Amino acid sequence: MATLKAVRGTRDLLPPETELWNRVEATARAVFARYGFGEIRTPLFEATELFARGVGEETDIVSKEMYTWDDRARAASEKPQSLTLRPENTAGVVRSYIEHKMDESGLLQKLFYIGPQFRRERPQRGRYRQFWQIGAEVLGPAWSGSDSAVRDAEVLEMLATLLNELGVKGWRLALNSVGSSTDRPRYIAALRTALEPVKAQMCEDNQRRAETNPLRVLDSKDPNDQDIINALPKIADYLDDASRDHFEQVKASLDACGVPYVVDPRLVRGLDYYTRTTFEFTVPDGSGLGTQNALLGGGRYDGLSEMLGGPKAPGIGFAIGEDRLILTLQAQAAEAVTKKLDAFIAPMGIGQNPAALLLAKELRAAGLTVEVGDGTFRLRKSFEAADKLAHRMVIVGEDEVSSGVFTVKYFEAGEQVKVPRSELINVLKSYSIAMQYRAEANRTGYASDGLMADRRDEVAKEALENAVSLAQQVLSKSEKHS
RNA sequence: GCGGCUAUAGUUCAGUGGCAGAACGCCGCUCUGUGGCAGCGGAUGUCGUGGGUUCGAAACCCACUAGCCGCCCCA
Structure with a gap:
């Protein structure tokens, strides 16, 4: 079939x-x-x-x-x-x-x-x-x-x-x-009159249009007919x-x-x-x-x-x-707009799956986009899946669950930090906001030939700087904990 | 509606009549707590569909379908 x-x-x-x-x-x-x-x-x-x-x-x-x-x-x-x-x-x-x-x-x-x-x-x-x-x-x-x-x-x-x-x-x-509605018929009549002596010199399409819908002659892209068309009466005069x-x-x-x-x-x-x-x-x-x-x-x-x-x-x-x-x-688009998740949660072993899912629930409730791996994944497979889908990976292992301090890996920076559970949402969020503003600034920064683009760029840049410094503060604070 | 080009693996494509291919991607192993590299192995598939020519067709011919390009038209 x-x-x-x-x-x-x-x-x-x-x-x-x-x-x-x-x-x-x-x-x-x-x-x-x-x-x-x-x-x-x-x-x-x-x-x-x-x-x-x-x-x-x-x-x-x-x-x-x-x-x-x-x-x-x-x-x-x-x-x-x-x-x-x-x-x-x-x-x-x-x-x-x-x-x-x-x-x-x-x-x-x-x-x-x-x-x-x-x-x-x-x-x-x-x-x-x-x-x-x-x-x-x-x-x-x-x-x-x-x-x-x-x-x-x-x-x-x-x-x-x-x-x-x-x-x-x-x-x-x-x-x-x-x-x-009264101008148009007068103009069309004038067009017909002007086309009558010259239409024989034009391409087949334009000869047909001259009969059926003279306005469309104006649309023609035929290079040979352009001089004739430019010499036709202008609507503005009618x-x-x-x-x-x-x-x-x-x-x-x-x-x-x-x-x-x-x-x-x-x-x-x-x-x-x-x-x-x-x-x-x-x-x-x-x-x-x-x-x-x-x-x-x-x-x-x-x-x-x-x-x-x-x-x-x-x-x-x-x-x-x-x-x-x-x-x-x-x-x-300067670059592909494939949007990455805020975080990928990687449970280390099947036994950590429930804890990982619970963490995902909390992060999602806080408005973060999150995907959860599987404890049967090898660490390498978790890394690969996480890098494809997300900006960061949160490792949920036995140590993390018992100590309440999680390991967060940043793929772009190639760095990882230990973050206490109480700070986790803030850390992930502040970086995500910075990412959003950066994307926004990249996008609108190009809209320079229109209205008020300059002012919008300033606002976006300012917001980006604020978000980045906030993220850095939170990060350095969480590093002290570790 | 008219003219032209194209259709092969998930993707991009090579393959001018003689075993179905490459790269990337995918899966596995080296390798179950720090990957992206590397090595080894694996699966890719109605060669758009249907017919024809031929000992033999992904390849040649015909028809159809779809996409793209140019018209027409329009957003």
């Missing part, structure tokens, strides 16, 4: 990699909380119609990439309902906003989500059929200020902060405005006064906050619902993503709620490709 495998484009996430996933998600949750976002969890599948109306019938996502099926009808007289695994989460959030009449609170809604999405694309590095997005939406009735440029800038500044806290290096924010002013306000706020960005007049997004501000964060080559270098994307969607039959509810949101974020962090 053929062995069963994860289906094409899906994969298992295993330790120790899941550790990194958890850190990314915990960091995202902490940042979102500081900016006043609450979590929303919407269903993995929705009525197909939601995505057709929200994302757009003509987009590739809806027209060829969705997992759609007919759900069984309840009665013979009923038509089966067409359902779809969500290919993105914004439509679901807005559907939920409408369904629960969130607009009636009159307040701005700030919602974030973390979860899997599904698109039937050909798998590649950084592109999977089940992939994870971390996203957030800010929306509400216009009188809640949901259409204000300050919301756009706040979301972008939050993303810059999040990427810096995660330690993503070299990110680049590309920004554009695609105009209001924005009405309100949209132009809105975009200027977004840029002014970003400047004030020190968030670096590049205005890219060719940045157009593929989903129909985007209006005004659109953006994309990319990472440099060599960050583990190949050509899938877009880490996250998003934009404003002032008309989406109405497209779904809801009240007017302007909004802005983004989605981070979590799989890509993880790949980037892994590629950029």
Whole structure:
């Protein structure tokens, strides 16, 4: 019988990699909380119609990439309902906003989500059929200020902060405005007019796009067509006064906050619902993503709620490709992030197993991560297992149990000390804290091209020094005992 | 959806038609209270799956599956 495998484009996430996933998600949750976002969890599948109306019938996502099926009808007289695994989460959030009449609170809604999405694309590095997005939406009735440029800038500044806290290096924010729902048709018409005389000179793909979706011509990477594309009309010249002013306000706020960005007049997004501000964060080559270098994307969607039959509810949101974020962090990591335990407890002989387990229980209760060996292990085997798993080994032998003074071996330093049981937790803990701060300083020390990284480094360094000196005090005290 | 490359031990890979290999890792012994070294020994396996050519296939041919690269698209 053929062995069963994860289906094409899906994969298992295993330790120790899941550790990194958890850190990314915990960091995202902490940042979102500081900016006043609450979590929303919407269903993995929705009525197909939601995505057709929200994302757009003509987009590739809806027209060829969705997992759609007919759900069984309840009665013979009923038509089966067409359902779809969500290919993105914004439509679901807005559907939920409408369904629960969130607009009636009159307040701005700030919602974030973390979860899997599904698109039937050909798998590649950084592109999977089940992939994870971390996203957030800010929306509400216009009188809640949901259409204000300050919301756009706040979301972008939050993303810059999040990427810096995660330690993503070299990110680049590309920004554009695609105009209001009336600007866009005028611009598309102008594009068509400008493309008409020149499109015959362009590559096959661009000729097709010129017909079906002229905006996408701007995305083209074909080197031969670049001169023609650069000469095409710019969206900026087709924005009405309100949209132009809105975009200027977004840029002014970003400047004030020190968030670096590049205005890219060719940045157009593929989903129909985007209006005004659109953006994309990319990472440099060599960050583990190949050509899938877009880490996250998003934009404003002032008309989406109405497209779904809801009240007017302007909004802005983004989605981070979590799989890509993880790949980037892994590629950029200076050293492997395999986390070691605080201590490995090595019982000397089967008779010491109960004492070792008791010690492990106490250390674990004190918040330390601990693994226990086996008294049948040879000392050498204990050493090898301990060195692989932990920073330190605590030897539990007959002498130790009767005297109450334990031997602690530090693998990195190659030293060992005798520590009375009463001091054991403090000694192990202070070193562990120092290790944590050192790791933190290593990680955030690189986030230099964003916000406030300098100040955070100082705090981390200071804390590290304190922890190390505390650890040394405790150690020297315990050495006197021995 | 299109084009290309790849698939052999836990991992990285070698193997151009004649006994299934190396390195690292793993297990054991030298060696049951101070290891990491060294020496000796051991197990690695549906050679992605299915078919075909051949006296003989990991190798050549076909199909399929999966991964990767480039498009398309997107996060």
